[in-house]
Amino acid sequence: MDSESHRPRQVGRGAKVRDAVHAATLAELVEKGYAALTVEGVALRAGVHKTTLYRRWADRESLVADALADLSAMDVPIPDTGSIESDLRELARSLVRMMTAPKGRALLAAMFSGAADVPGVAEARRQVFDDRFRRAEPVVARAVERGELPEGTDPSELLKALAAPVYFRLLVTGDPVDEITAERAALLALAAARAGALRRR
Amino acid sequence: MDSESHRPRQVGRGAKVRDAVHAATLAELVEKGYAALTVEGVALRAGVHKTTLYRRWADRESLVADALADLSAMDVPIPDTGSIESDLRELARSLVRMMTAPKGRALLAAMFSGAADVPGVAEARRQVFDDRFRRAEPVVARAVERGELPEGTDPSELLKALAAPVYFRLLVTGDPVDEITAERAALLALAAARAGALRRR
Incomplete structure (x- = not known):
């Protein structure tokens, strides 16, 4: 009833x-x-x-995987400022803002709690990142066109280089994550890309 | 009895x-x-x-924290090859070897399972990393002396830049972690350091 x-x-x-x-x-x-x-x-x-x-x-398991997939569909603005340096800064800042806001904390807890190893959840997590990296591809394509980055720079590797220090602090060292973290992450990714360390394999 | x-x-x-x-x-x-x-x-x-x-x-909680602290005291060889590029390669390779071996997988599971948020465990994890970063400081000091890296390069930031992409794959994307991961992590950290993106705050 x-x-x-x-x-x-x-x-x-x-x-x-x-x-x-x-x-x-x-x-x-x-x-x-x-x-x-x-x-x-x-x-x-x-x-x-x-x-x-x-x-x-x-x-x-499917409840969690589905909630994760939905959360990942959050709109992440893709910057187009005319320069790769400020585009990367914008991306790093939105990432930091997102991951320190309540919704981002929820995402982090959901992805890296005891659910982390559940196959459906691990798969949903992979899709979250694949999707996010794919949507940021135009940023890198425009920078290559403008001659700011070497031909063959891998957008996904660049985005990972940008995100990795932020997640390292959030998940591993527990260091604070703030504007300076974003600034450093952007500069790090940019330097690596310019040096050709992020070319397609 | x-x-x-x-x-x-x-x-x-x-x-x-x-x-x-x-x-x-x-x-x-x-x-x-x-x-x-x-x-x-x-x-x-x-x-x-x-x-x-x-x-x-x-x-x-104290059992896990203590086991973690003990595991972290594992000898990590500190390379001294005469060049920062090959020193960083060595460091990245040992990290990858360690984290893909059974003992490293145990460390990872211990640090990032449901125990991750337990205060004693989070503190032990921070100490593991602080200790590891401290022991690698001479590598960076020697490179600065040789004029390979800018004055003021932060050893801990450089080590974090090296480790972050490896952990990002292990914990976030689930991408394979192998020799190429190590090679890329070393080049990325080196490029960022050379560009001055890893100076002391």
Whole structure:
């Protein structure tokens, strides 16, 4: 009976349920970690009956993977300032802003909690990054056209060089992540690219 | 009664017990993760009575932190080839070799499993890296003396620039980590340092 009253009644309500469930999944991950995450807990927090959840998501693994994929679709602005140096600065600054904001912290917790090794989650994480790197490709293409970077510079390697120091601090050393981190990450990636250290293999 | 027979009887046996307990802690972490790690499980695997463990380690948090600190004391050879480029290559290669060998995988699992956010473990992890960066300082000092790197190059920033792409692959993208990863990491760090992007703040 109770499950009936929670069943989505209309087309359109589906998206709302999905949003609520994704938000609840991330909140549960941040608060409790993957080990303690349950479909019941997510349902309760989302205000949705658990049978509704089970109808769409087979298990907590697919819940987490799906929430991650959705979160990664967040719009990351792609800068076009006319110079690779300031484009890279912009990219590094948005990354730092994103990863230190609550939503970014949720993403980090979701991707690197006890869920990190779950195959569906690892795959979703890979897609998040592939997607992000792909969307930043025009920045590198324009810089090569302007003669600012060597021909054959690998956009994905450049983006990884930019992101790696930020994640290293967030995940490994625990050092603070701030504007200076962004500035250094941008300069580091730029220097490496100019020196030809980021060419396609 | 049983606990008596397992009590360390001699000075000297203490170190053996500690080694066995550290090894068992890491093995349990790799196999089961932090959430499922118990003092009882470690005791069983180490062949030591749990009362012996509790005498030295108050809880599983201190067990993990201590095992981590011990693992980090592994000898990492500090190269002195006469050139910063080949020194950095050597360093990157040892890092890659270490992190892809079973002991390094244990370290990674221990540091970035569900234990990652436990304060004692986070602190042990920071010490692992601080210690490692400190030991590699002479490499950078010699390069500055030889005029290969700008004055004021920060040894710790250079080491982080070298390590970051390796950890980014291991922890974030899941891309393969191999000789080419090491080569690229060394070139990237070198280019950034030469360009002055890794000077002391």
